[in-house]
Amino acid sequence: MSTALTTPTSSPMATAAVLAAIDEAAPRLAALAPEAERLGRLPDESAAILRRTGLMRMLQPKAWGGAEAHPVDYIEATLAAARSGCGAAAWVGGVVGLHPWELGVMSPQAQEEVWGADQDTWIASPYVALGRARRVDGGFVLTGHWYFSSGSDHADWAHLGGLVVDDDGEPIPGSDHHFLVPKGDFEIVPGSWDTIGLRGSGSNDVVVDERFVPTHRVLEYATVVDGTAAAAVGQQDSALYKMPWFVLFGNAISAAVVGICEAALDATLAYQRERSNVFGTRQSQDSFTLPSIGEAASDIRASRLQVIDNVRRVHEVLERGEVPTIAMRAEARRDQVRASWRAVAAVDQLFARAGGNSIRSDQVLQRLWRDAHAGLNHAVNIPGGAYQAAALTQMGLDPEGAVL
Template identity: 30%
Template sequence: MPTNNPSQIDVSRMSRAVVPVLEACSQASEDARRVEPEAMAAIQAAGLSRLLTPERFGGSEAPVSTHVRSCTELARGCAAASWVHMVCGAHTFVVGRYPEACQEEVFGPTPDVLIPGALAPQGRAKRVAEGWELNGRWQFGSGVDHGPWVVLGAQTIDVEEHGVPAIHLVIPRADITIDDTWHTLGMRGTGSRDIVTEAVFVPEHRVMPTRELFRGDFEGHAGPLYRLPVMGALASMLAGNVVGIAQRGLDGFVGATRVREEVYTGTAKAQKASIQMRIAESLGEVELAQSLVDKNCELLDAAMHARRPPPIDRETIAALRWNAAYAAELCRRSTERVYAAAGAGATHNRNALQRWFRDINTACHHAIVDFDGMLEARGRMALGLSPGAPL
């Protein structure tokens, strides 16, 4: 039985036990363009979906680092399943900040609830009596097939009247329409379809202003976990996922290379200096990426225990974002380097390396680890300028 006590959680062990199930389901998830229910059920049964659920609802309310570690381990079995786990955990982390009435609705039935959605404010919300009316279309609704609730971001109409430019809303999946738009190069199994709403009423207790929600800077009952900045934590979760993909891709390449021979000469591929050098450089990049993710986990865990609301300043948030973006970029480079040396056989659908190559390139297109954007932000801050974009 999964424990609720964070001090007793061996997340790596729990996650590794699930990897064989995810791996067995991975091709079916790829083909169906959504994670197989068996895979998500295994993650839930292991207690991994409750890591960031509030303790009073039966969750672990564990440090962010536990979720990051679980994402890295699970990605070694299936990048798509780990991605959906990562996204749903991030949204659990967000909903833990909402009013008690909202949390009762979402977490009351089970602490293992999966919460998909789309945080980017792609919708439009209008003030109405006792709540908001929500309309819009959201891209990239990862895992939308799997949860009873979704979290959606929206810009508000008539902001001058109520002073809140953007909000995030929690709504039942029954109130949305899913548009099957997910036909992609990689991460096919995430099922990141479009979410559509038309004139959906959302009561006040399931709505929060985006600025206060994301900063963790608000009045309320939330514990120190839910005071951490959302974007810095989310970037770290995503980077942890990407590290796991890169590790698995590199392991697969090394294993295959040990038994490969040159087609025309019969020479062992493992004896080629160029192959050895590619492996060494890629190993170094993945190890550095892991150390950057570990550094982020240390920063987030220290801030959680510091119990200062809000616990992290702008410079630390910038460091979290930079570390995550650089880690993701290093992992992308690592996978691309070994894929280029994998030979023509790696282009076949039956070769798993081509999927890891496609998946990691797709994952690294996520805006929160946009490497060019973070290069600019870091350079600007080093010159004493503003980062140029919200962190």
């Protein structure tokens, strides 16, 4: 088993050590950010830094060298990584850092296969059900093409979403499953990640062609979403592993977005502090720019607090042995989406007042602005359905079909 440095417990001291490690690594992650953009993936050094901080194992079971940290601590760590100034590193940390949590509610055999030789193994995704799986003896045969597999260049496994097909090859409605596939059974499509934002996240297309996936490496999607998968592997008393998937995953995505916006605020303050506009007015004395910075800072902080509160409230319900209601899950989704949009709108105001030089490619602010907008385009940040579902539950109505 690996003996690489990680946080050994979920104690406040261990969490503080992760945050301290991220803070210490932040300047180097920021310095490597342009290289990540050039490569279209995290440089090996950036990936190694993320491993050393302990972020990637915060949600991993203690039995496999993880921290089993409080989920709020994981959200805080993702925010901190984003504030480093490398949005791509934070994005990979938030997304790939969640995947040990899902493996933690899978079969012990699957956990042994992934972590038995190396507890620092990374698992990529995506979960969207673009694959098609045919039932065979002992498992499924999976085929598909997926987009947005963040961190896949550094991953040895991938959680891939798919639908089971019937005897005629037609997808069975409601048959969504997650399939855990090793590297070699999935392939990265060369040159598939070429974007305007989060370029360094390496969110490649991946393909699988007629590969067998045994039953112990398959998880029914619905049991992950509602948090009931934990009971099947003896985690029925764990508030962490009973967290509803969208509450944890959605807020991890938003934490990366909001943290990038915090980094953009930091960059704005540094940039505007000494800047004069074309009329010779110091921005630190400008009565138009300063109020806009103050307003943006408040909106970004509100987003941070909302993301943290979403996760804390649901976790507290589970700690009491209760089940989060559909209304609570809908509120968490609504607020998670709103936090992302509010924070990015605040960055738009900052960028709009940063002057012409801010659009130069060597300026940090323009990269963070692009990264924030790219994160906003993730599926969990689509506002319509999340807002509608929350409104329906507030009216006492059933948000049928809502992604909660």
